[in-house]
Amino acid sequence: MSVVDAAASVFCREGYAGANIDLIAAEAGVSRQTVYNHHGDKENLFVAVVRDLTKRCNAGIFATIATFPDQPADLEADLIGFAVRMNRNCICNRDGRFLRKLIQAEGERYPELFAEWREQGPGRTWSALAARFARLAFAGHLAIGDPDVAARQFLALVNAELQITFMLGGMPTEEEVLRSASNGVRTFLAAFGRRKTSPARQAVLAHA
Amino acid sequence: MSVVDAAASVFCREGYAGANIDLIAAEAGVSRQTVYNHHGDKENLFVAVVRDLTKRCNAGIFATIATFPDQPADLEADLIGFAVRMNRNCICNRDGRFLRKLIQAEGERYPELFAEWREQGPGRTWSALAARFARLAFAGHLAIGDPDVAARQFLALVNAELQITFMLGGMPTEEEVLRSASNGVRTFLAAFGRRKTSPARQAVLAHA
DNA sequence: ACAAATTTAGACAGGCTTGTCCAATTCGTC
DNA sequence: GACGAATTGGACAAGCCTGTCTAAATTTGT
Incomplete structure (x- = not known):
């Protein structure tokens, strides 16, 4: 495991103040001196960890958004699949959980560092996702304000x-992710779907 | 400010490991010795803080749930009002933000302490809220599966x-809270509200 | 094989924090 | 005002952590 990966793990588990350079070095399988050689000091190492996580998470998010169902065959199934991919590959995975925890714990202490994340991450994610939904609405699959x-x-x-x-x-189980995505998409479509499905299907949706 | 309140503030701001008893004492306006006299040691103080926050938050949540609109005059406006109260009095206020941060930061380190919160808090909140929504559905105001x-x-x-x-x-502004609540309730009602325009759905509801 | 660069183990100083002890002071109550 | 209880400030030991230094060992490139 690389030094930065080990540091991410320890920072998340123990918090910035509680993180111990000796422990990071041990977990990375190098000597403490090597950690200092590479990253200077603790704060520097922390910044490197956050930048690394931010970069990887954003890459994952945009790779997943690229799989958005622009021409859905079965809108409900395709949106559920997309939601599951989003959760599995971006939000529940190691990087996603670590970055979220670091933001929650240390976000107020490093405003400029996390402001960068905020703009590059959620800001662009929402905007990109909104564009995809707008396209679905334009194509007549959804009724979105x-x-x-x-x-x-x-x-x-x-x-x-x-x-x-x-x-x-x-870390939620695969089943929990699927159930949450299914329930969420069903409600999303109940609110924004065009309802051109058969009455029989309506009955299923209402009861499920 | 009481010792426990000051401790909550410092634990949240600095994390458990980074929290400094001298700082807590200064913020509480007492001497360090008094902190030790009252609470023994740091861990004990932390537990007292979490229990105090949990108790107050739960009380606030159930007081707010008691204001749920069981006989709504204007369903949308009443649900928005309820959502705003919930956010303002339980989730965005000092206790709510502090407790959430402590859970996120230290939850894995004190499983038994936060398991208690989990059962008493979200578990009962959801269940109580579900009962209120079921009642609205039973009274014909909503179509809920x-x-x-x-x-x-x-x-x-x-x-x-x-x-x-x-x-x-x-801390979100009052406007942000209101906008989020309004948009959320609108979508919620689009999904679960009764629709006079859909005969098929009406039929389903009549049987549900 | 050799030289340069990197890594390692360990010692070390300096600083900070926890938790204890104690004498002096203040507070609450009668 | 007096007396017991609580609070205070400060000193203190012990431990931990950061960051530096050094000399030896190891790896790497040629």
């Missing part, structure tokens, strides 16, 4: 049942 | 636009 609002609500809905797990830093 | 899912999604929706602010530990 404000695509930015719809994008944020989509993410909120498909994560609605995972909040507690995220809050405690845990 | 699973009240538990609807309750979680309601909370997720009305907070959808506040996520980033929460993540960075900030």
